[in-house]
Amino acid sequence: xxxxxxxxxxxxxxxxxxxxxxxxxxxxxxxxxxxxxxxxxxxxxxxxxxxxxxxxxxxxxxxxxxxxxxxxxxxxxxx
Numbered sequence: 001x002x003x004x005x006x007x008x009x010x011x012x013x014x015x016x017x018x019x020x021x022x023x024x025x026x027x028x029x030x031x032x033x034x035x036x037x038x039x040x041x042x043x044x045x046x047x048x049x050x051x052x053x054x055x056x057x058x059x060x061x062x063x064x065x066x067x068x069x070x071x072x073x074x075x076x077x078x079x
Contacts, residue, residue, distance in 0.1 A: 023049065035056055
C-alpha cells in the first residue's frame, strides 16, 4: 500500500470523530491560527478555523473542558 492509498484510507475512515464548534472573537487569519494551534496542542487533528463564520472544525475526541480551556487561553470564547 502506497502513501496515496494510506491517505485515501484515512479520508474514508468513519471512526475519526469530526466535530465543529463556534468561537467568538476571531477577527483575522492570525486569530484563526491561534485557535488552531491551541486545539492542536491538546491533540486535535486537521483543525480549520474561519474567522468570518466563527466555525472551527477538528478531528479527534476532546473533552468539552479541554476545548473550553484551549479557546479561553488563546483569548477567545465559545459562542
